[in-house]
Amino acid sequence: MKLTLSEITNLVGGYRQGVDLTVTGVTFDSRQVKPGDLFVALVAENDGHRYIDQALAAGAVAVLADQQHPLAEQIPAVIVADTLAGLQQLGRGWLQQVQPKVVAITGSNGKTTTKDMTAAILASQYKTFKTPENFNNEIGVPMTLLAMPADTEVLVVELGMDRPGQLTQLSDLVRPDIAVITMIGEAHIEFFKTRDKIAQAKLEIIHGLKPKGPLLIPDDEPLLTKANLSVPVLTFGSGVSNIVSQQQTTDFVYQGESFAIPLLGLYNVVNALAAIKIGQLFQISITKIKNALANLQVTSNRLEYLTSPNGVTVLSDVYNANPTATKLALEALGNLPAHHHYAVLGDMLELGEQAGDFHAQLAPAILAADLTDIYLVGDLMTKYLAPVLVQQLGAKRVHCYLTANIEPLLVDLQQQLGTQDAVLLKGSHGIHLERVVAALMNASS
Numbered sequence: 001m002k003l004t005l006s007e008i009t010n011l012v013g014g015y016r017q018g019v020d021l022t023v024t025g026v027t028f029d030s031r032q033v034k035p036g037d038l039f040v041a042l043v044a045e046n047d048g049h050r051y052i053d054q055a056l057a058a059g060a061v062a063v064l065a066d067q068q069h070p071l072a073e074q075i076p077a078v079i080v081a082d083t084l085a086g087l088q089q090l091g092r093g094w095l096q097q098v099q100p101k102v103v104a105i106t107g108s109n110g111k112t113t114t115k116d117m118t119a120a121i122l123a124s125q126y127k128t129f130k131t132p133e134n135f136n137n138e139i140g141v142p143m144t145l146l147a148m149p150a151d152t153e154v155l156v157v158e159l160g161m162d163r164p165g166q167l168t169q170l171s172d173l174v175r176p177d178i179a180v181i182t183m184i185g186e187a188h189i190e191f192f193k194t195r196d197k198i199a200q201a202k203l204e205i206i207h208g209l210k211p212k213g214p215l216l217i218p219d220d221e222p223l224l225t226k227a228n229l230s231v232p233v234l235t236f237g238s239g240v241s242n243i244v245s246q247q248q249t250t251d252f253v254y255q256g257e258s259f260a261i262p263l264l265g266l267y268n269v270v271n272a273l274a275a276i277k278i279g280q281l282f283q284i285s286i287t288k289i290k291n292a293l294a295n296l297q298v299t300s301n302r303l304e305y306l307t308s309p310n311g312v313t314v315l316s317d318v319y320n321a322n323p324t325a326t327k328l329a330l331e332a333l334g335n336l337p338a339h340h341h342y343a344v345l346g347d348m349l350e351l352g353e354q355a356g357d358f359h360a361q362l363a364p365a366i367l368a369a370d371l372t373d374i375y376l377v378g379d380l381m382t383k384y385l386a387p388v389l390v391q392q393l394g395a396k397r398v399h400c401y402l403t404a405n406i407e408p409l410l411v412d413l414q415q416q417l418g419t420q421d422a423v424l425l426k427g428s429h430g431i432h433l434e435r436v437v438a439a440l441m442n443a444s445s
Helices: 005-012 048-057 083-098 111-123 140-147 166-174 195-208 266-281 286-294 323-334 352-360 363-368 379-393 407-416 434-441
Strands: 015-017 025-027 037-040 062-066 077-080 101-106 128-130 154-158 178-181 215-218 233-236 240-245 250-254 257-261 304-307 313-317 341-346 373-377 398-401 422-426
Touching: 005 015, 005 062, 005 077, 005 083, 025 140, 037 048, 037 083, 048 062, 062 083, 077 083, 083 140, 083 166, 101 111, 101 166, 101 195, 111 128, 111 154, 111 266, 111 286, 140 154, 140 166, 166 195, 178 195, 178 266, 215 266, 233 266, 240 266, 250 266, 257 266, 257 286, 266 286, 266 323, 313 323, 313 434, 323 341, 323 363, 323 422, 341 379, 341 407, 352 379, 363 379, 373 379, 373 407, 379 398, 398 407, 407 434, 422 434
Parallel strands: 025 037, 037 062, 062 077, 101 154, 101 178, 128 154, 178 215, 215 233, 313 422, 341 373, 341 422, 373 398
Antiparallel strands: 015 077, 240 250, 250 257, 304 313
16 A cells, blocks of 8 residues: 555545655554554554554554544644544545455355455456455454555455444445355354344345345355345355365365365365355356365464374364354364364353353264264353263263363373374364464474
8 A cells, every 4th residue: 555644634534734745554553563654543442542652663654543632743644533434434445546356255154264265266367365364344354455455456355243234334345346155153143142133134245235246145045045135146055066075185076177175174165166156257267266276275273284293183273163163163073084083172152042052052063073082171061062972972081171271181182192083173262272272283292
C-alpha cells in the first residue's frame, strides 16, 4: 500500500493535521510498527492512543486517531470519529483502487483450509493474495485488504462470524464476486442456540455479493440447499470416488481425474472440491489445479501431520474444536495406518447449554476409530464423555486430566506411544493442547 495522508483523508473522512506525507503500511499494534507505517489507534481493552508515542518512535510516520484524543499539532495524523470505522473505510478504499476479483469464504469448519486451497489454485494463473493466518474479523479483514499488493488480481478472503449481523458487515466491506460457505457446524452455538440460526447468520455472506455472483454451498446441507436464496447457487461435495488415505496424503478421483492433497480427513476432500469448483469458474486448467493441490502449503494447526523424533505420527488439530470437527478428525485418525491409535481430546468450548450432550455424543465416533486408549483433558470431557466411554471401554483405557496440569498427561503419553503409533490431539484453543504437541515433537528417543 502507498497512499498520502490527503488520499487517506479522502477515503475515511475526518480531517488531516501536519504535513502531507506518504504511508506505505498500516498497523494497529505498536510492537509491530515498520518504518513508513500509519499507526491506527484502536479503542479497545487497551486504548491504542496510549501507544502513539511508542509507535512513532518505532518508525510510524502518521497516526489515525479519534477526535476524543487530541494530538500535538506537529504529529501527522488523520482525525476521525471512530478509528475502527476509519480502518474499515480505508480498507474498502484500497480494495476499490486495486479492484481484484474477490472470493469470500466462511463456514463453521474448513474455511481456512478452503481458503488456502483456493488461493493455491488461483495463484497458478493469477496474482493472488489471501487472508494471512485467520485475520477474519472486523479488524483482520480490513488489515488483510490493506496488506494486499497493488498488482493483486484475485483476493481470497476468509470471513469469520460469532454473532448475527457480523457477516453482513464484512460482506459489504469486501463485496465478493464469489461467496462460499464450507459447512454448518456447531461453532458458536452457545450464542446462536440452533444450527438453523447459525445457517441464517452464515447466509449473510451474500449481502454484499456482486450482481450475478454465485454462492457455493455443500450439497448435503439442507439448511443451505433448501434456503430460498436470491443469488445463483452452485453446490459441491458429490461426484468424488476412490478416496484413499495414505500416510501423509489423501487421494481421490473427481470428474475422471486423480487428485492428491497433502491433508488427511475425508472432509478435506470436500474442501478441495469447493476449491476445484472455484478454479474452474476462473477457467484454470485441471492440470494446474491438480499441481496446486498436490503442493499445497496450509495454515498451521489444521490437522497437521507430524512425525515425532520417536517415530510417532502426531495429528495436531488444536486451533479449535466443535462436535462436527472432532468427529471428522477422529475419522481421519481411524483411517490412518498405524500399529495403535490414540486420541487426546480437550474440552470443546462455547457450546452453551448443550455442552454436556455434545461431549457425550462423541462416544460413537471414538468407538468407531478403534482406539487403544483415549486421553481426555478438561472438566467437560471428564464429566460428560468419560463415564460413557468407561462403560464401553473399561476404566483402564480412559484417562482424564486437569486442564491446568498436563504434566501427568505428558508422562503417560511418552510412556505409551511407540514407533508407528498414531495420536490425534484435538481441542479448543483455550485448552492449549499445542503445549502437548510441542512436548511430543521435542521428545528424544
